Amino acid sequence: MLKMQSLSKVYRTEMVETFALRQFNLEVKPGEFVAVTGPSGSGKTTFLTIAGLLESFTGGTYELDGQDVSGMNDDQRSRLRNQKIGFIFQAFNLIPDLNVLDNIEVPLRYRGMGREERQRRAREALARVGLAAREKHYPAELSGGQQQRVAIARALAGGPKLLLADEPTGNLDSAMARSVMDLLEELHRDGATIVMVTHDMQLAARAQRNVHVMDGQVVDIAAELRLGEMLHPQGDVVRETV
Numbered sequence: 523m524l525k526m527q528s529l530s531k532v533y534r535t536e537m538v539e540t541f542a543l544r545q546f547n548l549e550v551k552p553g554e555f556v557a558v559t560g561p562s563g564s565g566k567t568t569f570l571t572i573a574g575l576l577e578s579f580t581g582g583t584y585e586l587d588g589q590d591v592s593g594m595n596d597d598q599r600s601r602l603r604n605q606k607i608g609f610i611f612q613a614f615n616l617i618p619d620l621n622v623l624d625n626i627e628v629p630l631r632y633r634g635m636g637r638e639e640r641q642r643r644a645r646e647a648l649a650r651v652g653l654a655a656r657e658k659h660y661p662a663e664l665s666g667g668q669q670q671r672v673a674i675a676r677a678l679a680g681g682p683k684l685l686l687a688d689e690p691t692g693n694l695d696s697a698m699a700r701s702v703m704d705l706l707e708e709l710h711r712d713g714a715t716i717v718m719v720t721h722d723m724q725l726a727a728r729a730q731r732n733v734h735v736m737d738g739q740v741v742d743i744a745a746e747l748r749l750g751e752m753l754h755p756q757g758d759v760v761r762e763t764v
């Protein structure tokens with residue numbers, strides 16, 4: 523579904539060059555639920571914005587659903603993004619002046635879809651997240667957890683191949699965070715491919731696979747721990763006597 527090979531992203535200013543990603547390799551198969559973790563500044567957001575075709579990259583290759591996106595211009599990337607990707611943001615990003623149903627329809631409008639079809643799809647997605655009774659409500663009339671569910675419905679309405687979530691529970695208290703995670707797990711069980719960036723290791727543990735990013739690269743955290751143990755062994759005395 524998503525395949526990045528030796529991907530790099532360099533931010534250049536007059537004074538400095540920052541390698542936000544370097545030799546970044548990641549493959550996500552259809553139907554996987556992957557959590558991407560890593561310290562602040564390690565490149566998680568950069569990865570997600572490139573994966574979501576919101577930003578270009580400097581080197582390497584990226585295939586989305588079998589299509590090489592390297593040579594695409596902005597228009598081609600936008601079109602592909604609208605067809606294939608559903609975004610879930612930490613801050614929900616709902617439009618306050620639009621009711622729930624209209625919010626969910628927004629990405630469908632960009633596809634030039636007729637009103638009836640848009641409404642049908644939006645209602646279906648809303649039912650999927652358990653909020654069918656709220657279609658006329660405005661975002662401010664909903665709890666944070668409900669707003670995030672609406673945002674998830676908006677991401678689902680276009681029938682995306684890939685769901686990208688950026689700290690989807692970061693603005694929620696723990697009970698609401700759990701219910702949003704329950705929903706993501708349910709979508710995964712129903713076949714959705716999900717990539718979620720998070721600081722929260724407990725949340726990450728609920729995904730099917732964890733990928734750890736450090737200094738712009740995917741690292742094998744288990745191997746790092748083993749190496750750390752070799753370099754700084756605990757219980758030397760016991761080891762020496764063995």
Ligand SMILES: Nc1ncnc2c1ncn2[C@@H]1O[C@H](COP(=O)(O)OP(=O)(O)OP(=O)(O)O)[C@@H](O)[C@H]1O
Binds near residue numbers: 568
């Ligand atoms: N627009 C930009 N211009 C210059 N440098 C940038 C830009 N965006 C990100 N960077 C740099 O790229 C590196 C990776 O940043 P990124 O935001 O991807 O990290 P992150 O892991 O998402 O961090 P956090 O968890 O704090 O959000 C950082 O060193 C950051 O300073």
